Structure formats: C-alpha cells, structure tokens
Amino acid sequence: MSVQEERNILEGISRGDEAVIKTFYRTNIGHIKRYVLQNSGNEADVEDVFQDAMVLLYQKLKSNSLVVTASIHTYFYAVCKNIWRNRLRKNSKMIHKAEVFDDPEDQLSEDISKDIEQKEREHLYRKYFNKLSDTCKKVLGLVFAGKSMKEIASETEYSEGYARKKKFDCKKSLIEMIEKDPMYQELKTEPEN
Amino acid sequence: MERNQELFEKIEGYLNKTLSQEELTAFEKEVMASTALQEEVEKHRVLHETLSDTDTLAFREKLIRISQEIKAEEQATSSGSSHYWKIAASIAVIIGVSALLWFSGFGKDQNEDLYATYYEPFPVEDTTRGEDTQGFVDVLTEYSKGEYQQILPKLEEIVNAKQTDSLGNRSSTNQFNLYLGNSYMNTNQEKKAILVFESIAKSSKYYENAQWYLGLTYLKLGKPTKTKSILEGLIQYNGVYKDKSVKLLEELP
Numbered sequence: 342m343s344v345q346e347e348r349n350i351l352e353g354i355s356r357g358d359e360a361v362i363k364t365f366y367r368t369n370i371g372h373i374k375r376y377v378l379q380n381s382g383n384e385a386d387v388e389d390v391f392q393d394a395m396v397l398l399y400q401k402l403k404s405n406s407l408v409v410t411a412s413i414h415t416y417f418y419a420v421c422k423n424i425w426r427n428r429l430r431k432n433s434k435m436i437h438k439a440e441v442f443d444d445p446e447d448q449l450s451e452d453i454s455k456d457i458e459q460k461e462r463e464h465l466y467r468k469y470f471n472k473l474s475d476t477c478k479k480v481l482g483l484v485f486a487g488k489s490m491k492e493i494a495s496e497t498e499y500s501e502g503y504a505r506k507k508k509f510d511c512k513k514s515l516i517e518m519i520e521k522d523p524m525y526q527e528l529k530t531e532p533e534n
Numbered sequence: 535m536e537r538n539q540e541l542f543e544k545i546e547g548y549l550n551k552t553l554s555q556e557e558l559t560a561f562e563k564e565v566m567a568s569t570a571l572q573e574e575v576e577k578h579r580v581l582h583e584t585l586s587d588t589d590t591l592a593f594r595e596k597l598i599r600i601s602q603e604i605k606a607e608e609q610a611t612s613s614g615s616s617h618y619w620k621i622a623a624s625i626a627v628i629i630g631v632s633a634l635l636w637f638s639g640f641g642k643d644q645n646e647d648l649y650a651t652y653y654e655p656f657p658v659e660d661t662t663r664g665e666d667t668q669g670f671v672d673v674l675t676e677y678s679k680g681e682y683q684q685i686l687p688k689l690e691e692i693v694n695a696k697q698t699d700s701l702g703n704r705s706s707t708n709q710f711n712l713y714l715g716n717s718y719m720n721t722n723q724e725k726k727a728i729l730v731f732e733s734i735a736k737s738s739k740y741y742e743n744a745q746w747y748l749g750l751t752y753l754k755l756g757k758p759t760k761t762k763s764i765l766e767g768l769i770q771y772n773g774v775y776k777d778k779s780v781k782l783l784e785e786l787p
Contacts, residue, residue, distance in 0.1 A: 357596060366600055388732070389735060391601075470585055471737065
C-alpha cells in the first residue's frame, strides 16, 4: 500500500468518514476475529476489541500523537492483539504473565501497551456511567459538558441546592461502582511505566 | 478521607481552576499531605476527562452502526449465493442430524420444550425520562400484548433513528434493541434476532439480557451447543441470569 493510500485511510478515520471506516473494517475484521476466537474469545469480544482499537486509533489521530513505524494494518492488528491479551490476562484466563508481551512477532507491543491501559480505564468509566439512573446520567452529562450549576438547575428544573446535592450523590455512586469492579483494582495495581 | 459534598466541590473547583487564591493554597496544602486525596483528585480528573469527550462517544456509536450494516450485508450476500449447493448440503445435514437425533433420543422437540419453558419476552421498562416518548408508548403497549408482527416496522424505525442520532442515549437504544430482538424471535426471524442481540456490547447494562436472549435464540434454532457456551458466559458474568443459566445448562444434553 502506498504512503498516499495509508494517509487517506488515516485522514478518513480521523474525519469519521463512514465509507473509509467501512472499508477499513472489512479489510481487518477477519484477522481480528480469527485471533480472538482462537484465543478463547467470542463474537461479542471480537466487536469489543475491534471497536476499542478503532477508538484508540481515532483518539491518537485526533491528538496528533500517532507514531506508526509499520503499515497501518500491522499497527492496528498489534493494537487489537494487545487489547485482547491484556483482557485475558486480567481475567486470569492466561496464567503466564510472561507470555503476554514477549511476542517476537510484534515489537510494537511496548509502545502500545501503555495506550491500552489508559483506554481500559476509559472503557470502565463509560461502562458504569451507562449504568447510572437516567436522572444521574442527565445531571452528570450536563456537569461533564461544562455547564454551570445555574444552567443545570434550570435545565433539570431542580433548585440549585438540590442539583448540587444530586450531582454529589451521582458522582459518588459512579466512583464507588467503578472502584468495586475487579478490573479497576487490576488497573490500579499495575505498575505504570 | 470521607467523601462529602464539600470535598467534591473543592476538588471540582480545583480542577476547573475556580478556587480563590486563598482556597487554592489551603487545598494544595491538604493535597500535599494526603495520598488518598491525591488519588481522589486524580479519579475526578480522569472521570471528567473521559466523560466530557462526546466526540469519542459519537465515533463509537458510528462504529457500532457500521458493524451492524456490514453484518446485515454479509447475511444478505451469503443467503443469495450458491443456492443449489446450500440446499443440497442442508438436506444432507438434515438427514444426518435427524438420524443422529433419532438414535440419541434427543430431538427438536426437546429443544423446543426447553425453549418454551425458559423463554419469556423481555419485559417493558420505563423509557428514558425526558425523552420524546410519544409514539414509543403505543409501540410498547402493543409489544406487551404480543403484537410483534404489527410493531416490527415501527420498532426498526425507532432503533434506526436512535442509532443515527450520534448523541442519542445508547442504553435506551439497547433497550429498544431488546424489544426488536424479541419481536424477531416471535416472528420466526431468528437470524435477525441474533444480529440485534450481538450488537449489544459488553459495556452495555443490557449486555446480560442480550446474551440470555441470544442463547435462547440458538436454542430455538436447535443449536444447543452455541446456547451452552453463552450460558457458561452468563454464569461467569455472575449476574441476574446466573441461576437460570445454571438450570438450563443442566437440562441441555
């Protein structure tokens, strides 16, 4: 694949161009599927891994922090493999920790693993945000969108005092749910380097 | 460190840089003195950073939609090609499988019995508050009456509309996906039901429900092996479907 073609793909993904993403999806899903299914995953895991890897790629493109030394497809495949191994390891399905990053096939692993840790954390935060009550989602959604308490009060038709209390209650229960997830403990105890 | 409203507001003020100089100095001193507080501030920072990124959320929803489109297209092409050989192969498989089932004493009937025992339509839940519920209510009333065929077009429309709305509430999309999947199950469109249930990601609060119905769909299709592996997943997930999964798994051959 030419440099220009690669650039077009990356730009398309960054723009959120559906046609480009669709082609990219078709080209790569087969590889990823085979890998995940062969390593004790199921169809839903395939989707999760693929989409998490796409999000990671998208965010790196958006922040201009993507350094690709191999072809984009090789890079993407390495990201997917690492995400999946990381999850397997955290689920203790894979016992030998040493196996995880000692794969001579992809030396990209080292660079990628840090990005993935960060992504796993985000994945967890989004997951529990979705589990909140609708009221909490609404209030916190406005908070995270940067609205002032006055604006939040007027949009929810709560008094400002009640909106503040609600915000605290919701945020507290969100943080507590996240902390209870075994994956969070894993992420927390991992040395970061 | 006790979590209270005052502490949270101080942390937020610190992160948003809205504390007065005096408050800031005092808070920084507190932070320096406590690792627990440092961790707490970091948690809040990551939380705000992650969840304020609606751009990424929208990108992710786009991916889900694209993946569904691709799956639907694949389904359409694979059913169109090499028809003759497929029929021939199916007949061979049917003969083989029936012979096997005949001898093993376990048949389609038993799968159907188990399906009938365990299947209950996904119950109607409250829709998201504040959402435009006009029209949804009617569909859901019909759904609870079992008028699946009738409401299918409307349900498909709702799910599509929710998916194209990039900022749409994903959990409510998944809730409607469950109604849609159940309606497919009840109108002999199992393949479509499978696609819908598979589209509900692990991160969704409806993932467990979707897996349960996915398992039952395979049972209805007479594929208990697939059902088994899904049930094992549900048991591992250790949620509300665990007990049912254990029981059903025991009853499967």
